[in-house]
């Protein structure tokens with residue numbers, strides 16, 4: 001279940017499933033990422049408040065390119081080009097990825113003390129970035145899919161995510177059973193990105209999954225939407241830290 005909390009008086013979101021993991025989904029109020037000069041100082045202030053709250057030595061983020069490339073965070077490496085998923089086992093480093101409609105995925109393997117965060121837009125979802133993250137956690141850290149918890153954050157939802165036939169086909173072909181994950185409304189196709197990510201994970205044995213009910217378009221008061229806000233560069237973030 002997702003719930004709201006405050007850090008320095010600003011609204012953040014968390015998942016009860018990830019209890020035990022330092023994690024934060026920022027909102028429109030607590031955003032830490034923008035390219036718009038008028039918002040830079042607010043984003044920096046929010047970021048420093050969150051860093052203090054977490055007690056993180058540093059906060060790093062990769063260069064997201066809608067790829068399905070995943071890397072493991074190394075303590076002395078802060079630059080991850082062309083990377084849309086980071087796996088974290090190091091303590092004291094906060095890692096975040098940024099979103100405005102795309103699906104945030106946070107993974108947690110309590111047994112091995114590791115976490116990961118991935119960016120699943122339609123391209124990432126079609127390339128099964130969530131499944132790739134789990135496979136890499138298994139390969140490098142012996143994580144068992146049945147022990148991995150996943151929180152799927154706010155994203156553009158089936159109510160609003162209108163796509164072309166080609167994109168729809170690419171997305172639903174990634175799951176064993178696409179029933180209920182897309183629909184035809186007034187001659188237009190709508191897909192459930194969060195639901196497709198969830199079902200891809202279930203197909204490989206990840207069953208502890210918490211799906212955020214919020215849509216970035218319908219719940220635009222709390223989250224950013226690239227589509228609704230004409231290509232805004234403001235982002236909400238998914239942040240993780242191991243301690």
Ligand SMILES: [Zn+2]
Pocket residue numbers: 156157158159160161215216217218219
């Ligand atoms: Zn909606």
